[in-house]
Structure formats: structure tokens, C-alpha cells
Amino acid sequence: MAEDFNVKLDTAMYYTPSEECTKDSWAGDYNQRYQEFVADPAAYWEKIARELEWYEEWDQVREWNYPHAKWFTNGKLNITHNCLDRHVFNQRRNKVAIMWRGETADEERIFTYKQLYQAVCRFANGLKSLGVEKGDRVCIYMPVVPEQIIAMLACARIGAIHTVVFGGFGVAALNQRIRGVGAKVVIAADVTFRRGKAIPLKTIVEEAVVNAPSVERIVVLRRDETKPVELHPEMEVDFNDLMENQPRECAAETMDAEDPLFILFTSGTTGEPKGIVHTCGGYMVGTYYTTKYVFDVRDNDVYWCTADPGWITGHSYGVYGPLLNGATCLIAEATPDFPDNGVWWNLIEEYGVTIFYTAPTAIRMFMRVGAEWPQKYNLSSLRVLGSVGEPLNPEAFEWYYQHIGNRECPIVDTWWQTETGMHMITTMIGEPMRPGFAGKPIPGIIADVVDKDGNPVPPGTGGLLVIREPWPSMMRTIWGNDERYQKYWNTIPGCYTAADLAVKDENGYIMVIGRSDDLIVVAGHNIGTAEVESALVSHEAVAEAAVIGKPDAMKGNVIKAFVILIEGYQASEKLINELTYHVRMTLGPIAIPSEIEVVDALPKTRSGKIMRRVLKAREMGMDPGDISTLED
Ligand code: ATP
Ligand code: MG
Secondary structure, three states, rough: OOOEEEEEOOOOOEOOOHHHHOOOOOOHHHHHHHHHHHHHHHHHHHHOOOOOOOOOOOOOEEEOOOEEEEEOOOEEEOOHHHHHHHHHOOOOOOOOOEEEEOOOOOOOOEHHHHHHHHHHHHHHHHHHHHOOOOOOOOEEEEOOHHHHHHHHHHHHHHEEEEEEEOOOOOOOHHHHHHHHHHHOOOEEOOEEEEEEEEEHHHHHHHHOOOOOOOEEEEEEEEEOOOOOOOOOOOEEEEEEHHOOOOOOOOOOOEEHHHHHHHEEEEOOOOEEEEEEEEEHHHHHHHHHHHHHHOOOOOOOOOEEEEEOOOOOHHHHHHHHHHHOOOOEEEEEEOOOOOOOOOOOHHHHHHHHHOOOOOOHHHHHHHHHHOHHHHHHOOOOOOEEEEEOOOOOHHHHHHHHHHHHOOOOOOEOOOOOOOOOOOOOEEEEOOEEEEOOOOOOEOEEEEEEEEOOOOEEEOOOEEEEEEEEOOOOOOOEEEEOOOOHHHHHHHHHOEEEEEEEEEEEOOOEEEEEEEEEHHOOOEOEEEHHHHHHHHHHHOOOOOEEEEEEEEEOOOEEEEEEEEEEOOOOOOOOOHHHHHHHHHHHHOOOOOHOOOOOEEEOOEEOOOOOOOHHHHHHHHHHHOOOOOOOEEOO
């Protein structure tokens, strides 16, 4: 990395959330906890693992055969035992586990831990009756309904490996994933509801299983009881029929800590999605730990993670992490702008949500439509706010902090990846927060910003974000492509490379400034996309921005920016000049976009991340590569 990769850090501004929201948090004292970890990493993780129930204890906490790690070797467990039985056979039996809300207020379903346990056992028995066995792959292609979670947990119960595919994907993407993992069974729904319209899923499944010879059965949840879709008896079975008359108990399969739990494909923001493999023991410990300590989950909390289980956030913090902690979770099939832009705030008020976890793309959408929407609702139940998926620009942080958290709630901006399985970097509750910066590595993780040889770079200098030691919930391989896995650990000696660019401040806080693929080199200076984007978003007229580098004979590259305006602003030459001037004042002349285009929408992945490579390809008339995860 060039030496002049300097990032302009504003005078440090740290925020301190109210004591009422942070006192006595599980996080405790960050430094003390971090020291405890550093003093004896194995003992640190072992202590956490002991908070959960194992059928047999491990021989060794960590076995590190670079670049392959094993955790809790020879430990035996079942994650659903810890998500369900552990609560059902103690005082949480009648506690609400899941509250599901459809698009309208009269669509509500509630499961206590006991009810969820029984449903999972019955469906697990149903899967067994279809011949599903430990190690078989099962593809789940459903909207956000309780049955989606029941299906995931039922697979885990019997040791089948689930691959959840987001219900918004089309035929090609679904077919690719079914074939990629060799799924024996596909579990689907007839329809998903989006903005009041039923969108058929079953027809997509029918097409996607053609040329997928591994598929033996398709289980279909028929939501539309008025006109149930027809099932073809050769292959297809009804979800509820499969559960009916099944015993309400199903002994959990004894899993080895290193047995695979699931395969999940990455978002495909930077290229072809990778099939990440996570295992039972380490993943359980990592998601349990981070949900408890990063979100400070308590027994009386109402927890809402808006991510679909089709993404890692939905796996780790929509399903496994909160259930491992015995939390009460809201799940909703609701899009944030239907029937209007207040629907999410309405849900927070109605259910008394205390912990809320969402993505910058949603926050920026709400910024665009205005603060009058959240102001209509009573959000005072909120205690902790979270963000994940992209950098949370300082402007978006400010808006979230002010309008949703009433300047009282801590914001945990969590940096992590499908590959990491759990949170890696954030500002633990109680620590001062710095807008734009995710924060420091959580206790248990050693993260750094380094040059290409692995040497730490000084504060204010951009570099590559790396993790230095293995951690329990790290991916174990990429399905069918271990070579690709090894690349993560081979690019920089001794480090796991995240392929993100970052910068540290003088206190060790880390800001993610873009993807290493998207690095723009202008006249010999390296510029991260997020810096310029955040500068643009900090202008009052801009809701969202994406920048790319365009080859230029003189400068090597020039910056082109695409911006979405806040409602009420119009594109004009004057505004463009203002924006250019604004970037000059914020970052300096080197980061000025040579072109700014006002657009109505940006290309995003279905998980809501800006796909800069698509903008770049379009701009240059090139092939954009794998766009299977591009939103319509
Ligand atoms: P692909 O790997 O297929 O290109 P992806 O990287 O978007 O897709 P995910 O695993 O869903 O797939 O996303 C992880 C990435 O998201 C991180 O590497 C980082 O770039 C970004 N990210 C996640 N959380 C944050 C955060 N809090 N701040 C900044 N960036 C984040
Ligand atoms: Mg990635």
C-alpha cells in the first residue's frame, strides 16, 4: 500500500450514551475484559463455552493447523438443545420466543419456547420420514415466516446442513445454490408477500430444480389457504402435512463440534458469492457470546433484527444468537416503506422493542424520507441500536442516534462478515462512540490495519483490515473450494484478510473505508470509496452516494460519484458545484469527484449493499461479472 494513503480524520468526536442505557451491561469494562482475553485466550473462550450445555466436553479448546482451525475438539453438542431444550426445561418454557408479524396488523403469530420446541421436533421428525439424515444438505427458500426458522432448527436438530436462500432470488440463483451444495430436499413456500402483493415462489422452485438431480423432495408451505397451490405427488409434500401426527419430541442428534451446521452464500457484493461453511460448536459459542455481550440481551428484552435469515445477519443475530440467549424476538415480513414509511417505527412502538438491529441502507432510506416518520411513534422502549452491512456514515449515525435513539441509546456499529460468523469489531456498550468508526475489536478478537506485508500502519494511514488469530465462529472452508478458503489466510502472512480497507484513529478505533477491490488510485493517492461517499452524504441534500474510479490518462483515475437526493431537493448545476465544493472542504482537492450524477436508485445486492462494480462496468461498457445477487 502506498505510503501516502492518508485519511483525513476530523477532530475526534466521541459520543457517550446515557448511563441509563448502559449501566451494568454484560459488556462490563472493555479494557479489563480485553486484558482477560489476551492473558489466556483459550481460557477466555472456554469460560464462555461453559455457559452452554454440551453432551461431552472438548479435549482441546483450539487446534490451529494454519490455515485450518478446529475449536472445542471432540466436544459433542446440538445447537438446538441450547436454543430450545435448555430454555424449555427450565424457567423459560412459557416465555415468548418468536413474535411474527406479517404485512398487516391482523397477521400475527406467537410461539413460546415450548411451542417452538415442539414445532421444531415435529418438523424434524417429518424430515427424517423423508429420509433426511445427518450430513445431508437441505435448501430453505422461504419468506420471513416462523416456518423458515422452524425449518432451519429442524435441520440442525437432526444434523442436516441447511442452506438458506433469500426468498427474493430468482430461478438461476436458486438453481446455482441447490446444485452447488447438492441439496436432497428443498423447503419452500407458495408465496411471499411484498407491498401487498403475493409473489409466487413455488413456480420459481419448480424451474430451479430442473437439472438439479440431487433433489428428492420438495416441501411446500401453502400460506394461501383460499386457493392452495397444487402439489405434484411424485416429489412434493405439504409442510403442515409433513408435521401432522409427528411426535412432539425428537432426540437431538449428537453433533461433533466440528460437524458442519450450515452453508451460506455471501452477498456477492464484490464478485461471485462464496459458499461459506460454519460448524456447530464454534459458531454456537461465537454467536451466543456476541449476542449477549454486544447487544446486552436480558430476559425482559424485546429483540428485533430486521435482517432476513437469507443473510448471515439473519442466521447469527435473527435466529441462533438470540435463541441461544433465550430472548424474545420479533420477526416481520415487512418492507420498511409499506404501507408507509412509518411501519417499522410502528412495530417498535407496538411490540415495545428494546434492542433494534438494522442496516445503513435502511437508515439512509429513512433519512431520505424524513424524521417526521419516526416522530409519529413512541420509541422510548429502545435501549440498544445496532448497524451492520456497510459503513455507517457519520451523517447516518447522527440521524440514527438523534431520531431513533433520542441521543440516549448506544449504537453498536458491528463490523463482521459471512466468513467471520460473528461480530468482530464494534464499540462495546458503555464505551464512547465515534461516528463513522465501527470501533475496536471485541474481547476475543485481535484485529489490525496493516500494509501488504502485515506490518501495522500508523493511525490515520489507510491499510488492509486483518484478523490475527483464529476465532471460534470462523468459517472452516468454502464448500467444494478449500483453495479459495486458504486464500483468506495466505494473502498476508499470518493474517486473515477481510478484503476491506480501513483506518485506525489514535485511540485504536477502526473505520472501514471501502472494499480493497474498490480502492481508487488518483494521481498516486489511494482513496477509499466510503470516505468520499460519507463526505457527500454529509451534505444536507444527499441521502445516499456511491463512487467509483474511472481510468484517466493524466491522473490514472478520476472519481465519479452517483448520488440520490433527499426528498424535496432538485438536481441542478448549482447543486453539483455545491457538492463538489463540499467534498473539497471535507476531504481536500484530491478526493473531488470529476463527475457527479444524480440518480434515483443505486445498484444494490438483495441484502442492500451498494454494488460499485456494477456502476463501474456500466460506466465503462464492460461485463459486470456475476450479478446473480443484484436487486431488480
Ligand atoms: P461478497 O463477499 O460476496 O462480495 P459481501 O462481502 O457483501 O459479499 P457479506 O459477508 O454479507 O458479503 O458482507 C461482509 C462485508 O460487509 C464486509 O466485508 C464489509 O465490507 C461490509 N460490512 C459489514 N458490516 C460492516 C460495518 N459495520 N461497517 C463497514 N462495513 C461493513
Ligand atoms: Mg465479502
